[in-house]
Amino acid sequence: xxxVVATIVLSLALASAAFADAAPEGTATAPGPGALSTAQxxxxxxxxxxxxxxxxxxxxxxNAMPVTPIAPPTGTSTGVTPAPGFSEPNLKIPQNSxxxxxxxxxxDAPLPSDYVMGKISAPIIMIEYASLSCPxxxxxxxxxxxxxxxxxxxxxxMRYILRQFPLNEPALKGAMLLDCxxxxxxxxxFTFAKVLFDAQGKWAFDANYMSGLQTIAEVGGLSKEQFEHxxxxxxxxxxxxxxxxxxxxxxxxxxTPFIFIDGDVYDGERTVEAMSDFIxxxxxxxxx
Numbered sequence: 177x178x179x180v181v182a183t184i185v186l187s188l189a190l191a192s193a194a195f196a197d198a199a200p201e202g203t204a205t206a207p208g209p210g211a212l213s214t215a216q217x218x219x220x221x222x223x224x225x226x227x228x229x230x231x232x233x234x235x236x237x238x239n240a241m242p243v244t245p246i247a248p249p250t251g252t253s254t255g256v257t258p259a260p261g262f263s264e265p266n267l268k269i270p271q272n273s274x275x276x277x278x279x280x281x282x283x284d285a286p287l288p289s290d291y292v293m294g295k296i297s298a299p300i301i302m303i304e305y306a307s308l309s310c311p312x313x314x315x316x317x318x319x320x321x322x323x324x325x326x327x328x329x330x331x332x333x334m335r336y337i338l339r340q341f342p343l344n345e346p347a348l349k350g351a352m353l354l355d356c357x358x359x360x361x362x363x364x365x366f367t368f369a370k371v372l373f374d375a376q377g378k379w380a381f382d383a384n385y386m387s388g389l390q391t392i393a394e395v396g397g398l399s400k401e402q403f404e405h406x407x408x409x410x411x412x413x414x415x416x417x418x419x420x421x422x423x424x425x426x427x428x429x430x431x432t433p434f435i436f437i438d439g440d441v442y443d444g445e446r447t448v449e450a451m452s453d454f455i456x457x458x459x460x461x462x463x464x
Contacts, residue, residue, distance in 0.1 A: 275427055275428055275436075275443075276428050276441075277441050279427055280426075281427060282427070285337060290337045290339070291338065291358050291366065292335055292336070292362075293336040294329040294332070294334060294336055295332045296335075298329070298332055299334075299459065299462040300333070300335075300437065300438040300455070300459065300462065301334065301437075301438065302324070302334055302335070302336050302442075302455075303339060304336070304337070304338050304339065304434070305339050305341040305427075305429050305432060305434040306339070306432050307340070307341050307344075308342065308346070308347045308350035308369070308372050308373065309342075309344055309347040309376065309381070312446075313373065313432050314373040314374075314376045317369070317370065317373040318373060318374060320446055320447060324336075324455075327448075333455075333459060338366065338369055340354065340355070340420070342416065343432065345385075346381075347380070348413070348416060349385070349386065349407045350380070352407050352412050352416055353372075353406050353407055354368050354369055355416060356407075356409075356412065357406070364396070368392070371392055379392070389403075389407070390403050393406070437451075437454060438455075438458040
């Protein structure tokens with residue numbers, strides 16, 4: 177656990193140093209109630225997980241992870257979908273695996289509610305729907321996304337949008353935390369997302385997941401009161417769940433991660449090579 181906390185400390189300390197002076201557009205300079213601290217993060221006491229790092233494949237708890245893709249919920253409920261079991265990430269996904277791209281959620285991106293990485297002049301946009309407790313999402317975030325960001329986002333050729341699609345209660349609370357810090361500093365939205373995916377095995381599958389989230393939040397500079405304000409706010413919970421239901425209804429998201437590139441569903445392999453080939457073809461189309 178000390179190694180994980182050290183990793184979190186390093187990531188969030190670097191982010192705090194880089195973004196401490198940044199203020200998102202439209203925010204007041206004086207912090208109001210619940211405003212997040214921009215001070216250098218301090219190391220809180222390490223939280224010892226109450227259970228194992230990875231649940232067994234027979235785990236039937238509501239916090240367990242899916243073995244197979246989650247079907248879109250039916251009806252009008254905005255509840256979070258519980259799912260049993262766990263599986264190692266599979267880089268290959270079925271061709272024509274579902275999803276729709278004609279919605280304004282994709283065509284009009286970025287939306288006012290989006291957190292966007294990259295230059296506004298970039299010709300294409302990649303949108304990812306992810307759940308913070310999804311092992312496939314963590315694998316993509318940790319092993320594929322960094323190379324794509326370096327190759328295309330940093331080069332000014334692509335913008336990246338990460339939208340939350342929580343599949344269970346831990347992912348919902350994590351999404352609420354991300355939205356909360358993102359409102360104060362959009363860069364920290366992506367920093368916290370990276371840290372939560374990096375440390376996923378230490379908090380997302382644990383019955384005591386809230387303690388793990390609080391540890392990460394405190395390392396990132398939030399007080400206990402600020403953390404509780406982020407994750408216990410009913411309006412924020414409704415906001416996250418409404419966004420998920422809208423994506424379900426409009427886009428028919430069949431699983432996470434689910435990715436759109438330049439307005440189209442990406443249903444190829446989630447590898448740097450395969451995705452680069454797809455992105456390069458899109459860039460060639462824009463240059464014609």
